[in-house]
Structures are given as structure tokens and as C-alpha cells.
Amino acid sequence: xxxxxxxTKTRKEAPRDxxxxxxxxxxxxxxxxxxxxxxxxxxxxxxRVMNKIIQIIREEMDAIGGEEVVLTxxxxxxxxETTNRWSDDVVSSWFKTxxxxxxxxxxxxxxxxxxxxLMRDYIHSYRDLPRYVYQFQTKFRNEERxxxxxxxxxxxxxxxxxxxxxxxxxxxxxxxxxxxxYMKVWKRLGLGETTYVTFASGGSFxxxxxxxxxxxxxxxxxxxxDEKKKIAVNKxxxxxxxxxDLGLNRKNLIEKKAVEVGNIFNLGTRFSDAFELTYVDESGxxxxxxxxxxxxxxxxxxxxxVETLSDENGIIWPESVAPFKVHLILVSGKDGAVARKEADxxxxxxxREEIETLYDDREARAGEKxxxxxxxxxxxxxxxxxxxxxxxxxxxxxxxTGKTEHLAEKELIAKLKR
RNA sequence: CGGGGCGUGGUGUAACGGCUAACAUGCUUGACUUGGGAUCAAGUGACUCCGGGUUCGAAUCCCGGCGCCCCGACCA
Numbered sequence: 001x002x003x004x005x006x007x008t009k010t011r012k013e014a015p016r017d018x019x020x021x022x023x024x025x026x027x028x029x030x031x032x033x034x035x036x037x038x039x040x041x042x043x044x045x046x047x048r049v050m051n052k053i054i055q056i057i058r059e060e061m062d063a064i065g066g067e068e069v070v071l072t073x074x075x076x077x078x079x080x081e082t083t084n085r086w087s088d089d090v091v092s093s094w095f096k097t098x099x100x101x102x103x104x105x106x107x108x109x110x111x112x113x114x115x116x117x118l119m120r121d122y123i124h125s126y127r128d129l130p131r132y133v134y135q136f137q138t139k140f141r142n143e144e145r146x147x148x149x150x151x152x153x154x155x156x157x158x159x160x161x162x163x164x165x166x167x168x169x170x171x172x173x174x175x176x177x178x179x180x181x182y183m184k185v186w187k188r189l190g191l192g193e194t195t196y197v198t199f200a201s202g203g204s205f206x207x208x209x210x211x212x213x214x215x216x217x218x219x220x221x222x223x224x225x226d227e228k229k230k231i232a233v234n235k236x237x238x239x240x241x242x243x244x245d246l247g248l249n250r251k252n253l254i255e256k257k258a259v260e261v262g263n264i265f266n267l268g269t270r271f272s273d274a275f276e277l278t279y280v281d282e283s284g285x286x287x288x289x290x291x292x293x294x295x296x297x298x299x300x301x302x303x304x305x306v307e308t309l310s311d312e313n314g315i316i317w318p319e320s321v322a323p324f325k326v327h328l329i330l331v332s333g334k335d336g337a338v339a340r341k342e343a344d345x346x347x348x349x350x351x352r353e354e355i356e357t358l359y360d361d362r363e364a365r366a367g368e369k370x371x372x373x374x375x376x377x378x379x380x381x382x383x384x385x386x387x388x389x390x391x392x393x394x395x396x397x398x399x400x401t402g403k404t405e406h407l408a409e410k411e412l413i414a415k416l417k418r
Numbered sequence: 419c420g421g422g423g424c425g426u427g428g429u430g431u432a433a434c435g436g437c438u439a440a441c442a443u444g445c446u447u448g449a450c451u452u453g454g455g456a457u458c459a460a461g462u463g464a465c466u467c468c469g470g471g472u473u474c475g476a477a478u479c480c481c482g483g484c485g486c487c488c489c490g491a492c493c494a
Contacts, residue, residue: 009444010455011428011430011443012429012430012444013429013430013431013443013445014428014429014457014479015429016424016431016486016487017424017425017485017487018487019487019488036485036486037485037486040492047425056437072453084493090492090494092492092493092494093492093493093494109494110494112494128465132463141493142493143492144419144492145488145492145494146489146491147487152472159494178420220493244476252448256421303425322469322470329453331453332452333451333452333453336452338445364452365452365453365454365455365456366452366453366454366455367452367453367454367455367456368454368455368456369454369455370452370453370454370455371454371455372455374454383453384452385452385453387453395453
């Protein structure tokens with residue numbers, strides 16, 4: 001993509017009303033735009049990152065048998081009255097509005113109810129189980145206090161998967177698979193080293209739920225990590241009994257602040273009972289479906305990556321989610337035509353080789369372009385200037401390590417194609 | 419929802435109750451320049467968040483509203 005075609009621009013200063021690093025950098029670099037407190041639009045660069053995060057999650061959900069859908073954001077009051085979760089006294093974060101005829105509808109804050117209700121039309125027999133249904137969908141939550149940039153918003157995207165199993169044994173088996181899939185997701189997103197499976201409160205159907213907590217000072221949670229065992233316990237449930245139960249020793253635990261990037265929990269028959277979602281087994285017995293819920297917030301993931309992986313000059317995206325793989329920068333001297341021609345040709349070559357490239361073809365000084373490139377944070381930078389043209393080499397710099405190398409064209413392409 | 423802070427050109431800041439609201443940046447034009455946000459020149463851009471009040475006079479003081487940020491509580 002030609003940078004001159006990008007309508008967003010970088011800015012030197014962050015807006016006064018943003019304190020969180022994620023929002024400051026993402027706004028300065030032109031990834032997002034703030035509409036109001038806790039509500040952000042995603043701009044071309046931001047959308048590219050978001051789509052990559054989504055795709056990684058999608059691939060891992062598909063790999064464990066997920067079937068993707070998109071449910072509606074407008075929600076039927078009746079469905080929520082089934083589980084007694086319509087009232088504002090029970091769920092305070094509802095956004096509600098009215099149809100022209102006066103009847104109330106809600107804006108989805110989660111989807112257990114509508115999906116359970118929907119699945120009643122499709123699950124009747126043990127032959128219809130198990131099912132793993134997921135979506136990427138906007139959630140609306142009337143947070144009393146939005147904060148930390150894109151980390152806690154009033155409108156945000158969420159991947160939520162719901163499992164429908166015939167019994168606890170099947171459910172547990174999938175639950176473990178989902179846990180592993182989640183760990184793969186963090187690894188692919190560049191958060192593998194700092195994200196821990198964390199034991200948290202479980203509710204009425206299991207002793208624990210599991211949160212996926214990424215170390216970060218902006219986090220709202222306090223977790224206690226056993227680094228050897230790579231597991232953690234949320235402070236909320238930390239007691240001697242729990243430690244004993246999990247086989248952990250208080251002495252080995254390190255306190256850390258962390259961001260909850262995902263969570264999974266056993267819903268048991270809470271929703272299937274309420275909606276009478278049942279199936280008939282081989283012997284003709286009617287049984288309730290066992291459900292589970294598995295969430296990840298892609299926007300929060302994006303914010304967490306920026307919080308975790310950035311330096312004083314800007315963002316440092318992992319290759320897997322970077323908006324582009326390569327930032328090609330033209331530095332044109334007195335007679336810019338030669339360098340420009342060379343850069344144009346290299347850009348075409350990179351495009352042909354399907355290496356995602358942002359080409360800074362603008363007429364601007366080198367320093368400004370470098371500063372922009374650091375801020376935007378694309379992993380690889382190629383500089384084409386009079387110097388590189390006259391030497392007949394390609395200069396490749398790594399955003400993360402700062403290492404620069406000089407390569408012939410073939411080597412360059414080979415390296416970037418990996 | 420309790421407590422605190424703050425609303426001034428697009429952005430970041432300044433201005434004792436008193437001159438035409440200043441500076442930087444951005445943007446436009448030109449010159450010079452092209453390996454780390456250069457330099458110079460000329461322009462552009464604000465009903466000082468909204469509404470009321472006090473005063474000869476309000477960006478500044480008072481009241482109300484709206485918005486934003488932070489701490490805490492809450493977080494299906």
C-alpha cells in the first residue's frame with residue numbers, strides 16, 4: 001500500500017485526554033480514533049491489525065471444531081427474561097432502546113441466552129452433539145467507568161465460543177482442548193511468554209474458571225504466578241485451601257499485575273435448563289446439554305500487545321499481527337528520480353512476491369519518515385536512497401532489534417518470504 | 419456510583435478580573451534541503467465546551483449543564 005494513499009497521519013503529541021500508553025501510541029500512529037469515552041473507531045492500519053488478530057483466533061477455533069456464526073446485536077427482551085437477566089437490577093451494564101412500537105430491545109452484552117435459544121432449533125439428539133459455535137461480535141456494556149484506552153470500552157469486539165456437550169466427560173475433554181488452543185493463540189500473537197493460565201472463581205458448575213492473564217502494569221487484576229509451573233492464581237480466589245488444592249506453594253508465587261485477555265468457564269446446565277435445551281440419548285432418555293463459554297477480546301489483545309511490546313519511539317508489532325510486514329522507505333536526495341525509480345521497482349517486486357508492504361513514497365525528509373516508521377512499528381524496514389542505489393545493495397532494518405543488514409535482492413526477498 | 423482534576427485555533431500548551439487571546443506544532447505558498455520529526459520567509463487557523471449570573475470590564479470569579487481524565491467501588 002502506498003503511504004501517500006493513507007488518509008491517516010502520525011502526530012507528535014498524544015491528545016491530552018489519553019493517558020494509557022496503548023491509546024496514546026495507537027492514536028499517534030493513526031490506528032484508532034476516539035469517538036467518546038470508551039468508544040474507538042478502527043482506522044485502516046488498526047483494522048489490518050484487528051483482522052490479523054481475528055484470523056489467528058479463527059484458525060485456532062476452527063482447528064478444534066468451531067463453527068463460525070454472527071448473532072445479532074439487537075436482543076429480544078423475552079429471551080433474557082428466561083434467565084432473569086433482563087432487569088437492570090440484575091445486569092447493570094445493559095444498553096437498552098425501544099422499537100417504534102414501544103417494545104424494548106437490548107444491545108448485546110453477551111450471547112449465552114440468544115445462542116442457547118437458537119440452538120434449541122438444531123440440537124435434538126445425541127447425534128447433534130457436540131457442537132462448538134463461535135462468533136466475532138460487538139458487545140455493548142454500559143461500564144460505569146471506561147478506562148485504559150481500548151482496554152475497557154463500552155463497545156468492543158469479542159470472540160465468544162460456546163460449547164454444547166452431551167456430558168461432563170465430553171465437556172471436560174473439549175475444555176482442555178480449548179485451553180490448549182488459547183495458549184497457541186497467545187503464542188502466535190506474541191504474548192506467549194507473558195500470558196498465564198490463571199485459576200479464578202468458578203461459579204456453581206465447577207470449582208474454577210480459567211482466565212488468561214498477560215503481565216502488564218495497566219492490568220486490573222492481581223495474579224500470583226508460579227513461574228516454574230507456568231500457572232497462576234487470581235488474587236480473588238487465593239486461599240490456603242486453593243493453594244493446597246492446586247498443589248502450589250505460597251513461597252514460589254510472585255505477585256504480578258495482569259490483563260485478562262481471555263477466559264473460559266463451565267456453564268454446566270444453567271442455560272440449557274432455563275431454555276430446556278435437551279437431547280435424547282441412545283436409550284431414549286432426555287438429557288440436558290452441558291455448556292461452556294470461551295471468550296477473547298481482540299481489541300483488548302491489541303491494546304495489550306501495544307502495552308507490552310513498544311519502546312520510547314513507538315510500537316513494535318510481532319510479525320503475526322503487524323499491519324504490514326515491510327515498511328519500504330524512499331529517501332530521495334537532490335536528484336530523487338533515481339532512488340524513486342529504484343524504490344518503485346522494489347515495491348512492485350515485493351507486491352509480486354506477496355510480501356505485505358507499506359511504501360512510504362511521500363515527499364518528506366528522511367528523519368520524519370524514520371520517526372513515523374518507528375511509531376507505526378512495522379517489523380522490517382527497507383530504506384532506498386541514493387546511497388543504497390549507488391552501492392547496489394538493499395538495506396534491511398529490524399524494528400525490534402535495531403539490527404541493520406545489507407543484502408542483495410535475492411537474499412532480501414528470500415529472507416522476507418520466510 | 420463516591421472522591422479528585424480538567425475543558426482555550428486541528429494538536430500540545432500560555433495568558434494578574436483590564437491592550438487586538440500568546441507560543442509551539444500542524445496546514446498553505448515559496449526558498450533551501452534530503453540518512454533521524456532541519457532551516458528561512460510569508461500566510462492560514464479561536465464566538466476560550468454550552469447556558470445563566472457577578473462586574474465598568476470575564477478565558478479568568480459564581481451557579482447549572484455537558485464532556486474528558488485519574489483514584490476507588492462495580493465488572494454478567
